[in-house]
Amino acid sequence: METINIIIAGPRGRMGREAVKLVHETEGYRLAAVLDRKHGGINMNEMEGFQGIDAPVYSDPEKCFTEVKAEVLIDLTTPDVGMLHAETALTHGIRPVVGTTGFSIDDLERLERLTKETGLGCIIAPNFAVGAILMMKFSQMAAKYFPDVEIIELHHDQKLDAPSGTAVKTAEMIKSIRQSKQQGHPNEKETIEGARGANFDGMHIHSVRLPGLIAHQQVMFGADGQMLTLRHDSFNRASFMSGVKLAVDTVMRQDRLVYGLENIIE
Numbered sequence: 001m002e003t004i005n006i007i008i009a010g011p012r013g014r015m016g017r018e019a020v021k022l023v024h025e026t027e028g029y030r031l032a033a034v035l036d037r038k039h040g041g042i043n044m045n046e047m048e049g050f051q052g053i054d055a056p057v058y059s060d061p062e063k064c065f066t067e068v069k070a071e072v073l074i075d076l077t078t079p080d081v082g083m084l085h086a087e088t089a090l091t092h093g094i095r096p097v098v099g100t101t102g103f104s105i106d107d108l109e110r111l112e113r114l115t116k117e118t119g120l121g122c123i124i125a126p127n128f129a130v131g132a133i134l135m136m137k138f139s140q141m142a143a144k145y146f147p148d149v150e151i152i153e154l155h156h157d158q159k160l161d162a163p164s165g166t167a168v169k170t171a172e173m174i175k176s177i178r179q180s181k182q183q184g185h186p187n188e189k190e191t192i193e194g195a196r197g198a199n200f201d202g203m204h205i206h207s208v209r210l211p212g213l214i215a216h217q218q219v220m221f222g223a224d225g226q227m228l229t230l231r232h233d234s235f236n237r238a239s240f241m242s243g244v245k246l247a248v249d250t251v252m253r254q255d256r257l258v259y260g261l262e263n264i265i266e
């Protein structure tokens with residue numbers, strides 16, 4: 001088995017720490033370096049909580065991708081930084097696996113162009129949890145029969161982007177099979193701005209942020225006299241790691257942009 005050399009961006013973050021553990025403990029993976037905005041120039045084992053993990057730390061992505069031999073970048077940072085990392089990685093022949101959420105349609109189009117130019121795979125996964133992928137797929141199936149839908153996503157209160165990447169992806173998947181529909185009463189009026197949530201092609205997305213939560217989503221379908229609710233809960237960040245591993249293994253065989261793990265799980 002060929003070793004996959006991996007760079008992780010955002011190793012001290014909530015997701016980054018889990019990803020470091022995954023790469024460190026997986027046979028056939030080697031942690032080649034990490035990208036950390038503060039600690040460039042030291043070794044990981046000098047950083048708190050990473051004793052016994054030997055990898056150089058960089059703060060400058062350009063320098064990191066030039067000096068380090070790696071096949072894959074796992075990015076778990078913030079949208080603007082994640083976009084810069086993904087583009088820079090591709091131009092250095094490194095395949096990005098991006099868990100960072102909050103990318104715009106423009107960002108996705110730019111990355112798609114870059115993958116076509118370089119012939120390299122890139123996976124953008126708004127949610128790595130297999131259960132969440134199933135919830136999105138089931139929601140897409142249900143929307144064929146229940147066009148009236150509201151999405152409620154619930155996350156911890158340190159989350160930067162709203163709506164969540166998962167909610168946006170769910171809405172996009174529903175939109176792909178549903179005729180555009182403005183839901184609710186045609187004359188409805190918000191007496192407090194935002195009361196009806198975000199409007200995506202007529203369906204509404206509500207974002208809840210509370211301490212204690214991790215990542216949760218409920219998709220509610222209403223029809224005359226009945227309701228169908230699909231819900232997924234991630235109770236810890238280890239729940240995302242089998243999806244990260246699937247993405248790393250798959251990106252090695254891809255030559256284009258893949259947006260969403262639903263396109264690669266069988």
Ligand SMILES: NC(=O)c1ccc[n+]([C@@H]2O[C@H](COP(=O)([O-])OP(=O)(O)OC[C@H]3O[C@@H](n4cnc5c(N)ncnc54)[C@H](O)[C@@H]3O)[C@@H](O)[C@H]2O)c1
Nearest residue numbers: 010012013014015035036037076077099100101126127128
């Ligand atoms: N796809 C999924 O399944 C999934 C799951 C959880 C979180 N996320 C997303 O992953 C991202 C990270 O989430 P989190 O909860 O770990 O956040 P976090 O705030 O705990 O971690 C983000 C890390 O990025 C680092 N960072 C910021 N700028 C940097 C830079 N220039 N260079 C290197 N590192 C930099 C920060 O120091 C921080 O450690 C978010 O966008 C979140 O929405 C995705």
Ligand SMILES: O=C(O)C1=N[C@H](C(=O)O)CCC1
Nearest residue numbers: 101126127159164165166215
């Ligand atoms: O913790 C977060 O932030 C998460 N973000 C993802 C999203 O935006 O959908 C999914 C899981 C957790």
